[in-house]
Amino acid sequence: MTNPEYKYTDTFDITPEVQAAYDDHGYIIVRNMFDKEELTNVKRVLEDSDIIEKHGYGIPDGKGKNAKLVIWSHPGNDVTGIVARSRKVVDSCQKILPGSQKCGRIDHFPVAGQTMADIERINEIKKRHPLKHVELDPGDALIFDANLIHTSGPNNSPNRRWALLYSYCLKSNNPVYKHHHPNYTPLEKVPNSAIKDCKNYTDFSGKDFMDPGVDKTVKADTLDK
Known part of the structure; x- marks a missing residue:
């Protein structure tokens, strides 16, 4: 089984080993x-x-x-x-079901003010892909597949919980028609x-x-x- 955790250095790159871990688990953690x-x-x-x-x-x-x-x-x-x-x-604590991205797309339904995956199917998937709490320290990054089942619980601590979530989509996956999510625009990279x-x-x-x-x-x- 591949290890999904890595420590960032200036030479960190997506090697075949890192790619294999991402494909296997549906996520990697970069400390x-x-x-x-x-x-x-x-x-x-x-x-x-x-x-x-x-x-x-x-x-x-x-x-x-x-x-x-x-x-x-x-x-x-x-x-x-x-x-x-x-x-x-x-x-970037997230709760995930490692490997669940291999289950494909799951129907989502309105729950409270958000959308939530079909709970009956989630419960079945949990039997094969047990829940994992992803504990991150400031500066750590969780990189995960769009189909990885994930959620987060309420923040009951006295501390503020900031999270920055960046989503990326392939140019080839451009929406067929315009809607409230953006169509493709080039992303200009900048140095670290x-x-x-x-x-x-x-x-x-x-x-x-x-x-x-x-x-x-x-x-x-x-x-x-």
Whole structure:
């Protein structure tokens, strides 16, 4: 059985061994993908700008809480967009069913304010692919297949839980018709050093923020101010 965990270095690459682990488990964990200075730069965008107040909204989790989200279709040129375009990023506690990506697409249905996979099928899949809690430290990255069954529980701790999720799609998988998710646009890569070099914390032009009113996959509330 392949090992899905790796530690990031400047020479880290997707070798045949890494690819085999990803194909086998449906995910890999890259420890220390971002250092303290890079995380501080990202945190400054989230805490010192109006990105959440202006573009955020809440999605009911069915348990009396809201998951607070800011969704955009294009990365833009601020620090969070630079992270998405840096060479070391391909795609962050998550719960997963390792290997479940091999089960193919599963029907999803509206639950609370979000969409959830068919619970009866999930319960059957769990018998062959037991639940795993993915514990990550600041700077770690979880890279997983779009078909890997995953979820996250409510944050009952007194601490804030930030998560940046970047999704990538092949050019060949461009949507047939235009809808609320974006069509293909080229992604211009930047060097890894750009995450530290970027000092744009407030200009979010070009990100194309999601309007919850046109998002057909969630039922959103306005974000608590």
